[in-house]
Ligand SMILES: Nc1ncnc2c1ncn2[C@@H]1O[C@H](COP(=O)(O)OP(=O)(O)OP(=O)(O)O)[C@@H](O)[C@H]1O
């Protein structure tokens with residue numbers, strides 16, 4: 313549905329060249345929810361804005377629904393944009409117009425009769441759970457309700473694609489979940505393809521099927537969300553996964569962590585990631601028996617992503633000399649293992 | 659009709675008509691200045707800069723000089739350079755660039771995010787103006803219009819000296835040339851009331867139209 317090919321974009325800031333996007337290649341399937349995650353300044357907004365040409369890439373191709381947008385005339389580009397809804401972190405509603413007129417705005421841009429507009433707005437109000445709010449002004453609504461108005465407005469022309477720029481970042485966790493599940497409903501019931509950007513792995517985990525990790529203008533990793541969660545390759549990806557798995561170790565342990573063994577009684581620290589049915593408990597007790605090693609579980613976290621469980625665990629081994637055998641054993645049993653380092657515990 | 663009432667009506671008439679025309683002209687100029695700025699919907703450096711220069715030049719000439727310098731043009735437009743109608747030509751032409759800058763800054767206050775959202779909907783420039791820029795900037799536009807009208811009340815009094823009508827002319831002829839203190843005081847009082855009323859109405863409308871809390 314959306315295909316970005318070799319996209320490059322540079323900005324000039326005070327005479328300096330800033331590379332916002334570098335050789336971006338991305339393919340979003342029809343009907344999926346695709347997430348792009350990255351830190352501040354990674355280029356997420358720039359990338360999303362390239363999809364509807366709010367920002368024109370310096371080079372590359374933008375193909376949406378089979379049309380190459382850079383080849384379109386101004387008039388055809390306006391038509392193409394109508395088939396793409398867009399929502400934003402700060403909602404961007406018209407403060408001087410009520411909910412009805414905010415949602416009706418995109419419809420008024422085309423030659424629709426006021427009766428048709430009335431009907432369509434009514435449908436959209438119901439779809440987004442805003443019945444009864446038609447006459448309210450934006451300043452009278454909560455953040456979640458404002459985002460619902462923005463979503464209704466974005467869906468006015470029954471778009472095939474919805475672009476979301478940090479739509480839930482200004483909302484509290486509970487409202488975030490409600491807005492995300494609304495987006496999921498829209499995806500499942502109306503078949504709208506959603507491309508969303510976020511800096512929160514939780515958002516990706518909740519509704520995305522696939523994800524791309526953007527760092528300093530480049531896509532460093534992309535794939536199925538579950539794969540990225542259980543087998544992150546790049547350090548940046550790992551840190552995003554870790555924020556979501558609530559995996560930061562206590563600082564006193566981190567302070568004592570060395571990459572090499574310094575003392576004969578230092579304990580190796582292992583990080584395990586697992587998914588699905590590689591049920592982890594029997595493996596751990598197997599490890600104890602098979603390798604004759606004492607194990608200390610420091611941290612464990614379990615997640616369900618798209619109905620499949622996955623998780624991560626940090627443990628320390630009592631005997632450093634059994635480390636290689638233990639890693640072998642765990643890998644053979646289908647776990648992702650990484651030796652974080654050595655630490656003198658106790 | 660007493661000369662005082664007559665002069666008051668003339669002032670109201672001059673200010674209202676020239677204010678109205680200046681708001682239209684200046685508002686249009688303000689929109690063009692806004693939309694032709696870099697990175698905007700109709701960005702065009704040549705138009706933006708030359709219009710900006712014209713507006714700045716017009717604004718930097720003191721009104722009394724502007725009014726005299728414009729006499730030939732006034733004659734060309736209304737056939738005479740004396741009277742209320744003639745006074746309205748320089749009033750309008752001075753107020754329009756003044757209001758253009760006010761309007762431009764009112765449009766600059768409209769949230770760029772909102773403009774982006776509407777562009778993403780596939781809006782044309784004209785639709786952007788009509789559905790977003792004007793309604794969102796309306797409270798500021800009205801506050802700016804209040805300032806412009808009050809300035810026009812002051813300018814219109816100056817017009818009286820070079821043969822325009824209104825309270826300025828009255829104060830000049832009776833108050834200054836005949837030392838009629840009563841007329842002098844009355845015209846001043848009327849001008850004060852006029853400015854107060856304009857300010858009240860402007861504030862009220864601006865407040866009513868702005869839906870931010
Ligand atoms: N209009 C612009 N002019 C100059 N530089 C820009 C412009 N827009 C973005 N940039 C630069 O491009 C880079 C990427 O910006 P972008 O807004 O895409 O980041 P982001 O990932 O969306 O960040 P955030 O999470 O903070 O919104 C940044 O270094 C930014 O400073």
Ligand SMILES: [Mg+2]
Pocket residue numbers: 356357358
């Ligand atoms: Mg951003």
